[in-house]
Amino acid sequence: MPFFDQLAGNLIYGAILGSVYGLSTMGLSLIFGVLRIVNVGHGPFIMLGAFTAFWMFTLFGLAPVASIPLALVLGLALGFVVFFAVIKRLINAPELSTLLATFAIGIFLEETAKFVWGPDHRGFSWDIGNVNLGITLIPYAKILAFISSIIIAYLLYTWFQKTKLGAAVRAVVEDSEGAAACGINVGRIYALSFAIGIGLTVASGVLITLFVPVGINPYMGHEYTLKAFVIAVLGGLASPWGAFYAGFIFGLIENGSYTLLGLIPGVEPFSLTRFVAFTLLLVILLLKPTGLLGGESK
Amino acid sequence: MSFMEKYASLIPVLGIYAILFLVGISIPGMWQPVAFIMFYITLGQAFNIFLGLTGYVDFGYVAFLALGAYGMAIAFTTFGDANIGFGIILIGLILAIVMASILSLAVGAVALRLRGAYFAIATIGVNEGFRYFVEGARLWGGSEGIIISRDMRNIFGREAANYISTFVSDILVFIIAILAAIITIQIMNRKMGYALMAVREDEDAAKVMGINVTKYKIMAFITSASFAGLIGASAWTLKMTYVFPADVFLITYTVEAIVIVMLGGAGTLMGPIVGGLIYGILKYYLSITLPGFQLLILAPLLVVIVIAFPEGVVGALKRRVKGDARRFLR
Numbered sequence: 001m002p003f004f005d006q007l008a009g010n011l012i013y014g015a016i017l018g019s020v021y022g023l024s025t026m027g028l029s030l031i032f033g034v035l036r037i038v039n040v041g042h043g044p045f046i047m048l049g050a051f052t053a054f055w056m057f058t059l060f061g062l063a064p065v066a067s068i069p070l071a072l073v074l075g076l077a078l079g080f081v082v083f084f085a086v087i088k089r090l091i092n093a094p095e096l097s098t099l100l101a102t103f104a105i106g107i108f109l110e111e112t113a114k115f116v117w118g119p120d121h122r123g124f125s126w127d128i129g130n131v132n133l134g135i136t137l138i139p140y141a142k143i144l145a146f147i148s149s150i151i152i153a154y155l156l157y158t159w160f161q162k163t164k165l166g167a168a169v170r171a172v173v174e175d176s177e178g179a180a181a182c183g184i185n186v187g188r189i190y191a192l193s194f195a196i197g198i199g200l201t202v203a204s205g206v207l208i209t210l211f212v213p214v215g216i217n218p219y220m221g222h223e224y225t226l227k228a229f230v231i232a233v234l235g236g237l238a239s240p241w242g243a244f245y246a247g248f249i250f251g252l253i254e255n256g257s258y259t260l261l262g263l264i265p266g267v268e269p270f271s272l273t274r275f276v277a278f279t280l281l282l283v284i285l286l287l288k289p290t291g292l293l294g295g296e297s298k
Numbered sequence: 299m300s301f302m303e304k305y306a307s308l309i310p311v312l313g314i315y316a317i318l319f320l321v322g323i324s325i326p327g328m329w330q331p332v333a334f335i336m337f338y339i340t341l342g343q344a345f346n347i348f349l350g351l352t353g354y355v356d357f358g359y360v361a362f363l364a365l366g367a368y369g370m371a372i373a374f375t376t377f378g379d380a381n382i383g384f385g386i387i388l389i390g391l392i393l394a395i396v397m398a399s400i401l402s403l404a405v406g407a408v409a410l411r412l413r414g415a416y417f418a419i420a421t422i423g424v425n426e427g428f429r430y431f432v433e434g435a436r437l438w439g440g441s442e443g444i445i446i447s448r449d450m451r452n453i454f455g456r457e458a459a460n461y462i463s464t465f466v467s468d469i470l471v472f473i474i475a476i477l478a479a480i481i482t483i484q485i486m487n488r489k490m491g492y493a494l495m496a497v498r499e500d501e502d503a504a505k506v507m508g509i510n511v512t513k514y515k516i517m518a519f520i521t522s523a524s525f526a527g528l529i530g531a532s533a534w535t536l537k538m539t540y541v542f543p544a545d546v547f548l549i550t551y552t553v554e555a556i557v558i559v560m561l562g563g564a565g566t567l568m569g570p571i572v573g574g575l576i577y578g579i580l581k582y583y584l585s586i587t588l589p590g591f592q593l594l595i596l597a598p599l600l601v602v603i604v605i606a607f608p609e610g611v612v613g614a615l616k617r618r619v620k621g622d623a624r625r626f627l628r
Contacts, residue, residue, distance in 0.1 A: 038415045040357075089605050095414045096355050100560060101604045103553055108597035115594060222549075226426055229419050237415075261434075268441070272434030278427030285420045286408055 009136030018251020024204035033238035041106020043221025049205020075202030079195030123214035335578030342558035342570030348522035358425030364546035366527030369394035398527025429547035470532035563610030
């Protein structure tokens with residue numbers, strides 16, 4: 001049955017891609033969970049990570065997986081800068097202000113990238129062989145991306161659960177006033193969480209490059225912003241772990257429905273797949289705004 | 299309230315429109331920039347009816363412009379052979395309103411139950427989902443869109459078709475702007491305006507006071523969406539003579555509308571006009587003097603506005619104006 005082979009192959013690919021999706025959404029969810037801010041300029045930070053990987057690879061021959069720490073540090077630094085320059089002043093402002101400000105920051109990053117690197121589509125291929133699964137070939141590079149995502153997510157999880165600072169962040173997510181009353185410096189937690197959120201996002205951009213052979217350009221982030229919204233809502237919006245699992249689900253749905261929609265004659269499966277994704281978003285928002293997985297959270 | 303108190307604030311608005319119109323029509327080469335600025339003023343006004351009056355952020359607002367644009371295009375492709383002359387534009391405008399308001403009713407009935415960030419994300423979902431549905435299911439020409447330039451030439455002749463896309467479409471935008479101003483002031487003067495003000499300040503309290511919050515929110519949503527449909531039909535389809543899904547669902551237009559409303563002052567009559575003037579003039583002349591750099595300059599500017607002037611220009615002015623002059627600024 002070639003169709004089922006194709007479906008199975010696409011689903012495996014979907015799970016691998018989904019792990020990277022999950023990682024790329026954790027930052028968005030962390031920032032929303034702690035600061036109650038939707039980072040509408042989420043995608044451009046992914047773009048910065050992609051360019052980091054691209055330049056490290058083309059200039060120094062550094063393997064993309066090895067660029068992750070660099071991207072993480074860059075992202076952390078950028079996160080602190082953005083937080084203290086803009087976000088800090090808008091913590092108590094109405095929702096509209098932060099939505100607009102983060103959108104403007106996103107545009108600014110995109111335009112700066114266009115100014116510095118030009119609007120061309122770039123790409124690189126990091127070929128280190130394939131593994132044969134019988135039904136499909138999976139490149140080792142993508143398997144490495146899969147493993148890296150899981151390791152990063154696990155490290156973050158351990159940090160949250162086992163360290164004092166992580167516990168402080170969790171306390172602020174639960175109740176920022178209560179946390180402040182317990183002597184937690186909420187302002188500092190805000191700054192730290194925002195920076196970690198951006199750091200994760202930039203780092204995930206590095207891994208995204210392994211899935212877009214020639215798609216690295218200043219405006220590539222837009223697509224990931226929208227996907228991240230769907231995934232974040234799927235995972236409960238305020239929970240980074242929910243987002244990570246939801247990334248898997250989204251990857252499976254995306255690739256599975258692409259294969260199935262391809263069977264319908266006279267339609268464009270690529271566009272319809274996205275339609276399915278956004279329909280899913282609306283349905284979940286209406287039926288269970290706390291997310292499929294985040295049933296307990298507020 | 300006397301008639302004067304109710305409607306005095308329309309005088310400066312109509313005055314600005316008259317000045318813009320006269321500048322455009324009398325100075326050679328000025329019609330294009332005036333029409334460009336007028337598009338942004340009108341867009342801001344239409345969006346203000348929802349965003350400004352309710353405080354809800356609709357990130358998918360451009361979908362209503364898109365539906366309006368399709369409405370006009372569909373009128374041409376469906377009734378192109380019916381031999382009704384200029385009646386076809388009227389049908390297009392009616393279709394634009396009908397299609398935009400049906401979508402807004404559907405979206406409003408479900409999404410307006412959500413608040414804040416959830417509402418914003420849901421509306422992005424509607425816009426993008428709709429766009430990919432049009433492309434994916436090959437609705438209305440799919441990703442190839444609808445091109446009506448030939449229909450227009452066939453119906454009106456080359457000369458008149460040209461005149462419609464370079465002049466009549468802009469005049470329509472002027473008319474929409476005047477209507478939007480009148481409707482805005484009517485809403486502000488009525489119970490609906492006060493009800494929405496209560497929603498904006500504290501929705502739960504408004505509910506407890508017995509205000510039918512949902513009804514007024516949906517009314518504002520549909521009104522705002524209908525104007526968006528009219529703008530899409532006139533300023534896009536009639537002017538450009540084509541509709542492409544990749545263009546008309548562009549989220550950038552929503553953001554531009556938000557910027558204009560915020561810049562001028564959300565929930566004020568004069569705000570979107572001041573915002574549209576500033577934004578339109580800046581964008582037009584930046585695109586001439588520094589082509590390709592408009593966004594690089596506008597983005598930091600937007601951040602500064604959000605931080606330093608959250609009430610917008612008109613919002614800040616309103617606090618300073620005293621006495622009788624206050625009637626003219628709302």
